[in-house]
Amino acid sequence: MSWKESISSAILITLFVFISLQTGSWAGEEKVGTTTASFLKIGVGAKATGMGEAFGGIADNSTAIYWNPAGLGFLKTKELSYRHNIWFQETTHGFLGYAHPLQKFTLGVGIDYLTMGEIEETTEVSPQGTGKKLRAKDDTALFLSLSKRIKEALSLGINLKYIQQKIADERDAAYAADLGLLYKFSRLNLGLTLQNLGTNMKFADEEYSLPFNIKAGLAYKGIKNTTLALDVNLPKDNKTSYHLGGEYWIGGLLAVRAGYNSHISGNDLGKFNLGEGLSAGFGVNLKAVRLDAAYISYGDLGDAYRISLQTRFGGEKTEDRAGNESEIGSSDGIMVDTTPPYPIKFALVSGFVQDNLDSQPIKEAVVVLDDERIAYTNQDGFFSLSDVPSGRHGLSVRSNGYIPVKINLDVKDRESERKGLRLLPVAGGVLKGQVFVVDPEFGGGESGAIGPTGMRASDVNLVVAGYLKDYLVMVGAKVFLTRESDVTTTPLERVKLANAVGPDRFISIGHGGVSYPALNFTYTAHYPNSRLGVPLAKAVQAHLVKALGHEDRGNKDSSAYCLVQMACPAIYTHASLITNQEEETRLSSPAYNRKEAYSIYNGILAGYGLTSEDTASLSGKVLDENGRPVANALVTVLRAA
Structure with a gap:
């Protein structure tokens, strides 16, 4: 704030x-x-x-x-x-x-x-x-x-x-x-x-x-x-x-x-x-x-x-974090029927949601019209919204393991031609099913570094870790946090918890502090000579520096307990110094926390040989009622700010 x-x-x-x-x-x-x-x-x-x-x-x-x-x-x-x-x-x-x-x-x-x-x-x-x-x-x-x-x-x-x-x-x-x-x-x-x-x-x-x-x-x-x-x-x-x-x-x-x-x-x-x-x-x-x-x-x-x-x-309400982060794509298939049985200014919006990899229907996907009306897909991936007034509407579709998207629909009254819009979903590719442990450093009685006005690094670490979890979950990854509240967990407890779930990657989130308040820099640590950990750390460091703009201190070999004892590639991100007053102010903003988490997410994708564009690609066709392609049809995809 x-x-x-x-x-x-x-x-x-x-x-x-x-x-x-x-x-x-x-x-x-x-x-x-x-x-x-x-x-x-x-x-x-x-x-x-x-x-x-x-x-x-x-x-x-x-x-x-x-x-x-x-x-x-x-x-x-x-x-x-x-x-x-x-x-x-x-x-x-x-x-x-x-x-x-x-x-x-x-x-x-x-x-x-x-x-x-x-x-x-x-x-x-x-x-x-x-x-x-x-x-x-x-x-x-x-x-x-x-x-x-x-x-x-x-x-x-x-x-x-x-x-x-x-x-x-x-x-x-x-x-x-x-x-x-x-x-x-x-x-x-x-x-x-x-x-x-x-x-x-x-x-x-x-x-x-x-x-x-x-x-x-x-x-x-x-x-x-x-x-x-x-x-x-x-x-x-x-x-x-x-x-x-x-x-x-x-x-x-x-x-x-x-x-x-x-x-x-x-x-x-x-x-x-x-x-x-x-x-x-x-x-x-x-x-x-x-x-x-x-x-x-x-x-x-x-x-x-x-x-x-x-x-x-039920699932968590995620509009404050993942739900508004449509910059990383979606999964949906939508068909619009604007042929009313008599001349009224309402229409039926119906469609289906499919998995892009195997074309199988996705049940219980959430379909939201204008951020107000909600529908859920059935066993066949089908949904419908009746009595939709004419005009432009925003339609979003999301489901666990897939990337949400928002599109614009132009619904006209007295529409004589029946058109269907079918968009195939996009899954998370190689990240689907991968197990990540995200570790917000410190917590409880251990605050870590403290900013000029009292902001605790442990609190910031937890917020950023939560946003990172949201991004990874949306592409089908399984994510575990070493803590989900302000509790004290020792390095031994964190490592034990992490190794118990059989992770593919371990990401520790941290923010540091120094006695000289003008300093502010970024570095990412990894276990020495880790075949997969080193390129992952380099990719995350590059995206953090590009997104945040702080001094680049590069990558560091580290023998920290949480990196040494992990049974998978492990890295530690040091995004910035909370002791810098301007940085402390930025870290109080949820938008800035999301920006940091999103840059780490992009670094993880790069470590897997992917980019955010790979997970957010969108394809599809506009067909008429007989299944024939319709030329020059307008399809608009919106990204949340």
Whole structure:
């Protein structure tokens, strides 16, 4: 992010915080009990509970629907969360949430519910009870969420909510909204949520407002896979509460959590009991499924336990990285039918997607019209989009293992001639099926070099490695990262992980630092006399120097542990010096990170005797309805900037 974007974002956040804090001046104990729908105050998700409900600045799963809808904008996969717990007595509380990332925004839906047991009806005539059983309480809230990242590190979100409450034989409903903001600095998150802005409810001829709350959250990603968090709540109907939490991940498989919730510790008739409000929990990460459990102390009311299940499915949303990188080609076959049955200004766009090498259909390829409408190919590689209005449209096709492309389609109303456009796909050639290990150097407690304003080389290495993975995956390669988050991995662990997958190439990504800030240079290292490693390093070095324009320090023999111990050709890229202030500024730009990754990708292709043009070539024919070639047909292929 540029300094201008950082300043504008900081101003936006400051204004949001100032306005919100002014709004929260009513909070105080004297207003306890003046609102309804109190079930909306019960936190959801065992992860958040285990961290003392300090989750407004984290909001990194589908329970962000409840905590801070802006967090949904950073999700990359479809995600489902579920929790159902028995509370005190016969009270049960549950939450079901689903988040669905799309190309431009993320949608979410959720349901939050609380039920109590039965009570016996009493009247003035029968104060001891009539024998009639009534449900004591049934509360439900339905959520519709929308979140959008408006900058690389800034996301906004909104919830629209329908809230229904039934108390004995009375019921009422209300409508409400939540507004959220989440800003991610390099290691610090700032979250802000305005909760339960809405209409009133009426019971026994009295109106009650919803429990409006302002939630401000901070989260700091510390060393050794640790996250620390703080939330401050300013509720309309109670005193300010403070929430502290921490999380520590062990090997990416097990998380240990602890927290403190001051709202609970002050909830026991004004007394403070040792241990009251404290919480603890753990999480187990099993690929696409995560199990979270938490324990929390309610003092004299007893202890409570929470268990929640979260599952992730579908591919990652890649429009921020690979999806927009159409400079390296695509695979598709498209047929356009613009002959409507009657004179209307709509048409049918249909076609098929094939593999260029064997002409076999590609199923489940993603076809996107104007970045809005989506279709998927069937078992035969066929797709269709109906009711397409006349005019120029952009159509893109992508599939795992193939290179995406965008083309322009000119759809005309009242078209009398039926034409078909068939473009054959292009596969990754010799890279298809190759196994790469991409190694983002350092991580966790080992930051590597640090820039003038605090940027860590380990963070930049991870970003560039992610972009490089995207490029290689698009040409059919299998890619493994030695780390996918800010965790500490020793050279021994990285080598062990890499050799376990049987790689064809090992690419380590690094950025260095020196005490003289004016210096900035590029070099690429390899194991001495490696038959395949030396030409690979030379090719990558040439493309890095050409793309970035820094001083060329050439190639270097290296006996670094990760290069010596690898069972395949291995190289280490030193693209630049983060200690150079101008370079640090450039490295904060995602576009510059992509540029670096793309130059390494081109160097890898050159090391295999290929170029990006080899993997992005496009061929095909324009045919009429009888299969005859059509001369002078216009075919436009667009490349993303």
